[in-house]
Amino acid sequence: MSRPAEQVPVQELAQAIYTVNRHAKTAPEPKHLYNMKKEAIHKLIKEKRASKVGLHFSDHPKFSNQHSTLLVKVDNFYFHIPPAKEDFQELEHLGSLDQSFRNPTVKMSLSQAKRIIYKFIGGKPEPNHNKKQKNYRSPYYIPSALGKFEWPSKKSHRHRHY
Secondary structure (H helix, E strand, O other): OOOOHHHHHHHHHHHHHHHHHHHHHOOOOOOHHHHHHHHHHHHHHHHOOOEOOOEEEEOOEEEEEEEEEEEEOOOEEEEOOOHHHHHHHHHHEOOOOOOOOOOOOOOOOOOHHHHHHHHHHOOOEEEHHOOOOOOOOOOOOOOOOOOOOOOOOOOOHOOOOO
């Protein structure tokens, strides 16, 4: 019942990429999600099921330097990925991002989106390294000083006057 990679509908892939991208923006460690997005988009471009639209200035300059991102159209969704050198020679620079534009909203779970993309790119899920780290620490965690001090303190004994 599962489809070969080429048979995954482009609309389903676009929705999965949208979902992965949306989660990556708020993930504590988004690198793997952004890599999935980039691989899927590159494969869609190679298969001519996605098209490069042009270049945009990034909203998030690196180290205060303006840089450009590649705008790609997948079905009726638009995504940004890092451009290749040849993209600067071959594509039009569209200037700044249109802040009013939004992709259509999608109701898809991250796990379903990942399954669709893995099936398409032929990848395997990245091993979850967070499973080892069961003891969660809040960013507001302050370790207790209990048990760290000698009681009664030996230093205070030398200042006693009887």
